Amino acid sequence: QVQLVESGGGLVQPGGSLRLSCAASGSIFKIYGMGWYRQAPGKQRELVATITSGGTASYADSAKGRFTISRDNAKNTVYLQMDSLKPEDTAVYYCNTAAGLSKWNWGQGTQVTVSS
Secondary structure (H helix, E strand, O other): OOOEEEEOOEEEOOOOOEEEEEEEOOHHHHHOOEEEEEEOOOOOOEEEEEEOOOOOEEEOOOOOOOEEEEEEHHHOEEEEEEOOOOHHHOEEEEEEEOOOOOOOOOOOOEEEEEOO
């Protein structure tokens, strides 16, 4: 079973930036499409960005133009660069396999708080 460890969250002012990282154990990572998900208090977990095994990215409308997903298969790591952050981006962010794929165990996530 692949283990996922997210990092890079924190407190940032509106308009600021953060870069999240998700390290996966096991070389099987490279054949899977991966996604970044987030869950705000009282809300369901939602998918914000996806990247295929070949590096093609797609985004939820809320993330388009502000977030960039990338991956480094040599490091078994997927990244989420978040720019122009808004208070509504506040959530715990998780990575896992892309939508429609069997999920690995969820990691602990990383908290992102956007506030002045």
